[in-house]
Amino acid sequence: MDDESLQREIERLREEVAALERRLERLEAASDDGGHGSSGTEAAPGTESEDSPIPGPETADSSASDLDSDATAVEPGGDPAETDPESESLPAETDPESGSHPAGTESTSESNAASDSTVESADDGRNWEVAVGIRWFGLAGSLALVVGVVFFVQLAIDTGLLGPLGRVAVGTIGGAALFGGGRYAATRQRYVRWGRIASGAGLAVAYFSLYAAYGFETYRETIGTPLWAVLVALTVLVAVTALVSVRDGAPLVVGEAFLLGYVTASLSTDAATLVVTPVYVLLLAAGLVAIATVRPWSRPVVSSTFATYGVLALWLLDVDPPAAALAAVTAVAFPLYLFGGYVLRGSDRVTERRYRIHLIILTVVNAVAAALFLELSVRDAFPEAAVEGLGLVAVAIALAGAYTVVIRRSSRRDVAAAAGSVVLLVGGLQMALEPLATTVVALAVVCGAVGLSFRSDVAGVGFRAGAHVVAGVLVLKLLAVDATALSPFDAADPLATLTGRPASFALAVATFYALSRWFSIRETSLTAVERRVDRSVTGSYAVAATGLGVIGLALELSGTGISVAWALYGFTLLGIGLSVDRLGVRVLGIAVLVLATAKVFLLDTSDLDTVARTISFLVLGAVLLAASYSYARSRGDLDLGYLPDRK
Template sequence: MTHPSTPQPGAQQPAADDVPAGQSAAQPGHGQSTADQFTAGQPGQGRPQSTAQQPPYGQSPFAQPPYGQRPYAQPPYTPSPTLRERLSREGAGSRLLAWIGGAVTLLGVVLLLILAIQRGWLGPLPRVAVGAAFGGILVGAGAWLHRKPVARTGAFALVATGVATLYLDTVAATSLYDFLPVPAGLAVGLAIAVGGLLLAVKWDSSLLAIAVVGGCGVCAPLITWGFTGELVTFLLMIQIATVPVQLRRSWWPLSFTAAIPPLTTALIGVGLRTLPLWAVIAAGVVSAAAALVALRRNDNEPYSLSVLAVSPLPVLVAALVRDKPESVLLAGGAAVVLIATWTIVRGNSGTVAGIGGLVAAMQATVTQFDGGAVLLGEAVALAFAAKFARNRFALGGSLAFGVIGGLFALGSDVTPALLVLPHWHPRDLLFTALCSAALLLAAAIALPWAATRLNVVKSDSLAPWLPAGLCALYGAAGLVLAASMLVVPGRAGFLVGHTLVTVSWTVVAFVLLLRGIEVVALRITGLVLVAAAVAKLVLFDLAALDGLARVGAFLGAGVILLVAGARYARVVASR
């Protein structure tokens, strides 16, 4: 006897109208085979009806749960409300008034402390006691109001104002009145900030956490004796207090809010020359570490990525205003730390750290070395690193180092005057020009090679090879000419060098033409190099060279071109 709910073989499936409401007649994955799913959307093809009941979910490893129970079902996308919609909601006016009132109250506390100091009202100890009592009353009133759901907006504003008041009172007691030693004041300030953030976590209010951190960070500089190391330390205590919260909650703007005060204070203090070096380094290191901790939850989070990107800025700015040894040490140390982070940390956070490390390395190199030889060497090393690590950002850094290094080399080492005017040059200058020209040639070859290997550009594309070819020609000419004048000083070396340059161009063009039988880009580059060699013969060698040098250049280039043409024709004909 067959159960009434089991369909018989060959029985007709129920029509679409018989399907209960709320269910689709054909849902992919629910009573529908793979062939059915494929043919369901094909025009002109009928959909075959299933003749056997699908096994219940859980009996087969290939079975799928019902549509409503699938764990990967995504909720429908709801766009975020606009500012006008937020302000038009019920209760928006009361929340806005509460937070504005809290900000005004906090500013009033700061002004009261300043005015009490200026007018001599009360003594230092009563001022601190009154500030602590006022902050405690605000926190207590906020906790009492939080018991009623309708009053929680005011409770958040009161607690944020009270916590900020207590923190500022601690800063004043430590930095202004010396009631607390610095370690004790930092410990008390950290405890107050942690307490406010724990209350925000307990009440599940990211707005309260941001208000606590922002209020403390913005108002602390107003009651200290300038931008000092103690101020930076107090601001870093607030930032450190946010790290446990960032590990438990996805309150991404909190990391950005906590990083702005210490980094801004460090930059201003560097400009005013009022901050010790340890405070500047601490601001950068703590900000970068806090950002990396926050990025462990979400590597694509833009706020923490922004903090990580700007965290080396105070150190690099401090390096600009220091003497040369300290400047190189600061920028080089930042480069080593950031590039080491790049090699250890993967994803967007490692990439951002690596880009910052490359900027720091470039600053250290430009500060320490004159000319562009070292930058060109770093460009070659980065090109090989990009190819073997399959990292396009390293290739971008190689391009930046190569361009800037090439410009420095063109302006100071391998100048156009060196290649055109037959003057006598010192040996140390010629040796520097030789090294710079060789590295320029190497960078011009390594960069397009790495770009082709990484599929950044196509192998038959001329876009990277044309500028690279021009740089390679210039570097090769400088290399041959500097080497010739090192061996034969004066005008004789200049003439011999240009003869060898012309002949070498024709030889390289012949090699490129032979290799370019299968590769269009190499063939076109070879033809362009032939045209460049002929143009140099007619426009420069004919006028600048004389005697045997002129004859040698023309005879050498002509014979090589004749042999190359005959050989190239034979190779093409034999294919």
């Protein structure tokens, strides 16, 4: 047997071994599933992952099908137990002359691949079938059941069936029974997915039955139900359901329970009291954070931030609390969710992309809502004083402090908090300052945040991210606000020029070029995300500075002045790029020169008079020739390949 034939034989044996290993893994998985009735990925009985599909009893059926297909694939023609062990253990010999395999052996790899693809296709078919049969049928049935209960209540009212108290009792008992049955099916009979859906439907039925005792006017008048009694009953129902679901490891049912809890909190606004609604909402938020210490579920906590501040907004509109009460409630809710984020970041799931996105949303929503509430309370408390932006600045300081406290523990570090502190600080100062002062302060904050981020004793990636956000927003502000609100260049009034639009654009251009240079020196310290922006964040700042420079010249000049200024600006950038040997700077210079050339040939030829048009072409021609000479002197014709190399 030659080397080539031997190599082919080895590859064929490897393929057969790999196929047998795959079949063995499927058989073992099928055996495990058949013994336990659920997927082997489930951590504990009755538990489920927050983001993963919930394993159900259908897995045993699919595993049995896999077992049958694997058994057939082992020996299509008979019982696997009757297979000759020697014929399976000895490889088929290869013809030394032709290198071909004996009949029936050369298609082994193809048959194995076909068998694998058949199994995968069958799995895909069962997956969608299971999704429709259990999840979607179950959800649709639960919704139909809840709607049916509502119609039953309406029908009972119309026909006089039972009394209001009897209807409430029947609905509550029926919902509780459905919840208990669903929990039994999930924890005892291993019908996890169906059991969770049934439990959620039972909770909804019981909740809205109790809610009807006060929410429907006829029920409230007939039964004489006081608001406090309904609130207590709903609270007990939500609390018991949440505790049981946490024990069972059912995050979706827990989320539903707390969602209904927030509905109860919104109902408490009917009491028109100063204490009930905020205390109820804060207790719900504290309960979810406490659950996060045991079960690091991010979705319920993130969702509760929207619900908490949403119900507080309703309370603010209905009750109109004093500024001190609003500030006190915000001062409790804001650090509570900061602590919740700290707890969630201690989970092993923090490496998952979706989980990290949830944590970012948690920090952003918490910070923005708290800043708005504090801003409202401060302005309400001091209506005559100039306190605009104080609430945003206070939240920014709190975020920076929270980030600094945990900065040594990289796994718990909240980068979104650091970035948010920079953004909110500039936003608060912007409310209290004039446009030019806002630009100056924003540039100072950007430079300070960037400098702080590179300190060896402060891991300030978050502060640098915030600086990038502020820089991007500042560019928009310059174009939308400063370009129209500030005074233009006026040679007769130097003071107006120094405090107007030219100064604002010039400061931004100079600062962005300086930052570009700073980042080019420390480019190795940048994150991978920063390097992805125009190859690096260095290029982004340089492009922003060049663009602002071009627009600023166009705003302050006109006609021939714009063409001349752009040509000289591009030539200056090109010269700097050649002197320091920076390709990026040279490309920016070339781009500005191309823009100037396009303007002269396309616009100046028709819009300007003869004298101005002549000046534009002469200056542009001189600048382009000078640029060409600079390239020739720097690179040389030999480098460009125009002249032969004479030695």
